[in-house]
Amino acid sequence: MRPTSLRYLSVLIGFSLLLGTGSARAADAPFVVTLPTVVDTMLKMGQVGASDFLIDLGSGDGRIVIAAAKQHGARGYGVELDPNLVLTARREAQRQGVADRVMFEAENLFNIDIGKASIITLYIGESVNMRLRPALLKLKPSTRIVSHDFDLGNWMPDEKMTISVPNKPYGPPRSDIMLWVVPADFSGTWTWTLPVAGADASHEARFEQAFQKLEGSGRVAARQAAIGSPQIRGDSIRFVMGADVAGKAAWREFEGRISGDSITGTSALLADGGKAILKDTSVPWRATRTARGKWVTDSPPATFEPGAR
Ligand SMILES: C[S@@+](CC[C@H](N)C(=O)[O-])C[C@H]1O[C@@H](n2cnc3c(N)ncnc32)[C@H](O)[C@@H]1O
Numbered sequence: 001m002r003p004t005s006l007r008y009l010s011v012l013i014g015f016s017l018l019l020g021t022g023s024a025r026a027a028d029a030p031f032v033v034t035l036p037t038v039v040d041t042m043l044k045m046g047q048v049g050a051s052d053f054l055i056d057l058g059s060g061d062g063r064i065v066i067a068a069a070k071q072h073g074a075r076g077y078g079v080e081l082d083p084n085l086v087l088t089a090r091r092e093a094q095r096q097g098v099a100d101r102v103m104f105e106a107e108n109l110f111n112i113d114i115g116k117a118s119i120i121t122l123y124i125g126e127s128v129n130m131r132l133r134p135a136l137l138k139l140k141p142s143t144r145i146v147s148h149d150f151d152l153g154n155w156m157p158d159e160k161m162t163i164s165v166p167n168k169p170y171g172p173p174r175s176d177i178m179l180w181v182v183p184a185d186f187s188g189t190w191t192w193t194l195p196v197a198g199a200d201a202s203h204e205a206r207f208e209q210a211f212q213k214l215e216g217s218g219r220v221a222a223r224q225a226a227i228g229s230p231q232i233r234g235d236s237i238r239f240v241m242g243a244d245v246a247g248k249a250a251w252r253e254f255e256g257r258i259s260g261d262s263i264t265g266t267s268a269l270l271a272d273g274g275k276a277i278l279k280d281t282s283v284p285w286r287a288t289r290t291a292r293g294k295w296v297t298d299s300p301p302a303t304f305e306p307g308a309r
Helices: 005-019 036-045 063-072 083-095 126-137
Strands: 053-057 075-080 102-106 119-122 144-148 159-164 174-181 188-196 199-210 213-220 223-233 236-245 248-259 262-272 283-292
Touching: 036 063, 036 144, 036 159, 036 174, 053 063, 063 075, 063 083, 063 102, 075 083, 083 102, 119 126, 188 262, 199 223, 199 236, 213 236, 236 262, 248 283
Parallel strands: 053 075, 053 119, 075 102, 119 144
Antiparallel strands: 144 174, 159 174, 188 199, 188 283, 199 213, 213 223, 223 236, 236 248, 248 262, 262 283
16 A cells, blocks of 8 residues: 555545435535635646636635636636535635636536646545546646645656645645646657767667656667656656767757657757766757657556566
8 A cells, every 4th residue: 555545545435424325416525625725735836827727626615716816817617516516606706806717617527628727626536536537648738737635546746745734624634735747648769860979970769658757768879878867747858868989978968848749959968978068068959759659647557667567
């Protein structure tokens, strides 16, 4: 069992008990509010801004959507099964002067199109999160997901914070707030040409990807090359690549953004001919995907590490 699982289990059992068994269209989670300090932290972690469209799945009294509009100028949409809570949310949006930027609808969250969201917020329980996960992974790369207390299984968050919430209405007096940035699919073989030791050299990088984790290996001028610290954030990638050229190390750093089968960005020399490069050596970098890889987004065993298969 994962270290945080016991805590989730107790919150989950409590959520289930609160739900009861006899409701008409069974809600997938009970109505429990997220307190303002947690709402603030969620919106800050998601870097919500005026250009965002936030969707809260199971919006309760609308507080997250309303705060996103009022404090950050975002537009928002809340979907909620309970029509009385939807009325409460609409009234509150009027009262707080943001009714022109937010919308609330009485609907099952599994029936709506989440594709227009630039950020999704959740406080709905682990089993709903897991049912939503395939759809969340299909969202446009760089879409943010912020969840209160419940994770997305073995899709690890990009950021996580625990804050003390002494007057929390439910569960232990603290909240976990987690952020995921939907990754693009970088898996496969990428090629490009850049100078090494004064001469143009062909480069090749092969990436395996599980969720947003990458593992890579490569070749520079037909020699084996090491790839270090590959990182994805949404549609952006960053890694270093090094090869031994005539017995001396040549290392480059790469940063770029993906669009289809192209990455466009910059590359800087970190070391050439064994000597560290201190001046700015950034040059444009453009890589092309010559073969697709497998992007693992299902539930491999907990021991799975990219590249270990
Ligand atoms: C824990 S509350 C969170 C409310 C609000 N998002 C917040 O953080 O304050 C979960 C809400 O989801 C609603 N809900 C549960 N299942 C749902 C479903 N399938 N579709 C839409 N709403 C649902 C519940 O009625 C409840 O109001």
